[in-house]
Amino acid sequence: MNDHSKIAPDARGQLIGTVEIKKIGNSSGIILSKDVLARMNVTVGDKLYATLTPDGGFRLTPYDPDFEKAMEIARRGMKRYHNALAELAK
Structure with a gap:
């Protein structure tokens, strides 16, 4: 090695x-x-995600940045439409 x-x-x-x-x-x-x-x-x-670092290297992580971005958008929508979603859940 x-x-x-x-x-x-x-x-x-x-x-x-x-x-x-x-x-x-x-x-x-x-x-x-x-x-x-x-x-x-x-x-x-399991999947690992490779992301570039500012110093020119890369980082392997089980964290999926695209999934986290989508979840943040979903959280905002659920907060904004909380009442409507609660009515639909009945």
Whole structure:
């Protein structure tokens, strides 16, 4: 394993593990350790979302920014039309 496969700590965080890139068929995949999966609270089959960071890197997270945006719009609509939705629920 070379030095490029390790996650280096930075001023914002701490080292929590390393990742390994492996060939999977015609694609490549990142192998995450059990410890990293546990810290992220994800299991095999869950989706992770890659977002770009201002410093040119990227962040993997189980948080879906598009879903959160849609939920915020839904919350505003439910608040605005609370009375109408309550009547429809009867």
